[in-house]
Amino acid sequence: MGDAHFYNDIIFVVLAFAGGACAGSFINAAAMRTVAEKKWWGRERSVCDSCGYVLSAADLVPIFSFLFLKGKCHYCGKPIKLRHFAVELISGALTAALLWRWGVSGAMLVSALVMWFSLFNALTDLENGYIYDSAALSLGAVGLLLRVFAGWGVLLDGILGAALGFGFITLIILVSRGGMGWGDALLMAGIGGAVGWKYCAFGLYMGFLVGGIVVVPLLLKRKLKRKDAVPLGPFLAAGCVFTLFIGNMLVARFGEFIGYNPGWPWW
Ligand SMILES: [Zn+2]
Structure with missing residues (x-):
């Protein structure tokens, strides 16, 4: 019948999408901090690009926060850059697609690493022309x-x-x-x-x-x-x-x- 197998695949693809969206969120933040010559780690917190308000965990859920907030910072009401949402979506979709293509395998892992690093380098290149x-x-x-x-x-x-x-x-x-x-x-x-x-x-x-x-x-x-x-x-x-x-x-x-x-x- 193959139905159980199909549902297993769907669950893995959904998980891959969620993981990829989280990776995209991190990659976007890391790329922007690199461009701004800030640290990625330690006490550096994510802030609203417009008002500088320190964002809470609920504001930082990939994809969902942007949709739930209708693309606006709920502290200052200014638009959130679409790039955050776009990078999360692209990373999630590509990660899910790579899993669909390669299954849970070493090829999937290497493909995802290549894709995430490529995304990071593309983002810094787009932002300030620097890889x-x-x-x-x-x-x-x-x-x-x-x-x-x-x-x-x-x-x-x-x-x-x-x-x-x-x-x-x-x-x-x-x-x-x-x-x-x-x-x-x-x-x-x-x-x-x-x-x-x-x-x-x-x-x-x-x-x-x-x-x-x-x-x-x-x-x-x-x-x-x-x-x-x-x-x-x-x-x-x-x-x-x-x-x-x-x-x-x-x-x-x-x-x-x-x-x-x-x-x-x-x-
Ligand atoms: Zn704000």
Whole structure:
């Protein structure tokens, strides 16, 4: 019948959504505190962006608080930035989707880590055009560390991924003379170390494709001058997260030609 199994899946997906929304809330706060050069930990409390009132636990429930308060701070009545709600929703939805895609597995865990770190880096890049070295590289460090336990071939895949991500963006920086930043290179080094070279290649491809689709029309409409810095980090991050869903299908398709049998990332 499979009904019990189906309901189990639903419960896991709902739990993943809730956990992902909480992770999104934390990631958003951490990213904004990083941008503001504040500490993430200790006695630093979350406050209303408008009035500075210290928020209570009931004001900080991901997604629900925003809906319940109708998007307004209940101390000062000023609108709460939609970004808080959007990041919680995106993180919750993507976490649930990754669980649906990969089940409760190591692949799910690694995919979620990559997605959360990518979200953090996209947020700081959108906020002040800066990708923080430590945030970008710690994903690669965690990814490579996990790969150590899976054997030399898997570790090599991660090292090649980091090298490809860093090398490709470096090449663009050198050719375009500053069209992209070193933050993008470190971002792709970190993601590449976690996902390996094949996914990194697809992530770069998707990132530039989506980035190009958004940026080229703006250039044509002259809303952007060629010299304006476009934050490409969020596009690269989005491309890599997309790859977490379809990368193994793409690798399988391409692998048919070279006799390569894919497994994501190493299971
Ligand atoms: Zn307020």
